[in-house]
Amino acid sequence: MQYLKIMESINEQIEAGLLAPGSKFPAERKLAETFNTSRVTLREALSLLESDGKIFREDRRGWFVSPTALAYDPTNTDNFKTMAIKAKREPRSELLNAELLPCPRDAAKLLGVEAFTQVYKLERLRFLDNRPVAVTINYVIAEYFPELQEKDFIASLTHTYKEDYDILYSQTRYHIRTSSLQGEIAQALRATSGSPAMLVERVNHDQNGRLIDCDLEYWRHDAINIQSVATLIKE
């Protein structure tokens, strides 16, 4: 199995620090020549390193060494910016889309609301050190946040909730699963359609127990490292 040896060889170079995080690999044809193999076999090796989170691909741009994954605590209300800064990374966000619309089916299921309930949909692209790492989609129940459309959507939602509506998150229900990037989300992340991804879904309640919004977060799977601490109930 050539591709396993190629994997190990590349892996060693990374672990030894010979390939800096974020740095670009040589062209596939050159690498294939270096390893004295065909392009297909080389790509097999690269794909496995990708699914292992060691390297990543930008569509039509090539292969890169993955930077350190961001530690992400799903039980933390810290917003993206705060989280990144704590980890000494440089965050940036772009608003992809913001609209008020009747709740689509997938969000209605998460929010448990009836058809035609008005929600705000916010789509944001998250960068870490200038690399696009996640697309986050928020659905916010409009009823609880009058005139939300006039707020600054680039700012943290948590912050707007607290400052302008006196609403805090108090309970969050989250799901985490592997998925794959498709269509516009893949494009925004500069990923090839079908790239492996981590999907974090959250449903949030406020201090009065009301369900106020939900998140769908599509992360490049090598960019995130879910971690948390749980105190267990003693039986």
Place this chain on the structure above:
Amino acid sequence: MQYLKIMESINEQIEAGLLAPGSKFPAERKLAETFNTSRVTLREALSLLESDGKIFREDRRGWFVSPTALAYDPTNTDNFKTMAIKAKREPRSELLNAELLPCPRDAAKLLGVEAFTQVYKLERLRFLDNRPVAVTINYVIAEYFPELQEKDFIASLTHTYKEDYDILYSQTRYHIRTSSLQGEIAQALRATSGSPAMLVERVNHDQNGRLIDCDLEYWRHDAINIQSVATLIKE
């Protein structure tokens, strides 16, 4: 892009229920003929469905439709068996290996113990409805559990801890990240080397705050759906 159309086509068949969970696909050569494409392109489509968790592969055995993923709460002390039964699935466990040894490097890092600390290493293979879904490796600090080797390792560790040592889990720190299956772990799961996986690492403390053990759980990534509820601290 043929492979995207093939993906969608297969996906529709699954969603429509025409392909039952667990059922086997026709041979790759036949499928390729059906879709009027080459085997390589067909495998491209299958690989993407695999990384999306819709289908899975057993090494040299073929492709299968993924059963429903098991809901897994990392903050729950329920053992594997209880968890499976709650979800109306049929659990089974096999002991792969049990030994007393000086703590290996990776475990020492998690446990924060010194070199040569004696630990029990337990490797177990978990089945759901007769499908191998996870390899779990436990490292237990031997000092706290004298004569653990005489216990029944197929039984739940949680249960043994409680009944025989009066020790309960009280806090757990967990990490979740994507990984890939290699070597013996891949073999035990009937997976091809390099298959995508979900790695759950846990470090557990007892009711006295002592660090007592850690888990490394390698899951077939389509078999698990991490979910939990967190109550947030009000600022």
Place this chain on the structure above:
DNA sequence: AAGTGGTCTAGACCACGAC
């Protein structure tokens, strides 16, 4: 304009699983 990655073809051989 050149080079690159994305996609695809039409084969091939081998070792293993199923029968």
Place this chain on the structure above:
DNA sequence: TCGTGGTCTAGACCACTTC
């Protein structure tokens, strides 16, 4: 034993990125 999946080759064309 037969068919299957695992692996590999040596090309090809196109559209996009980069220069």
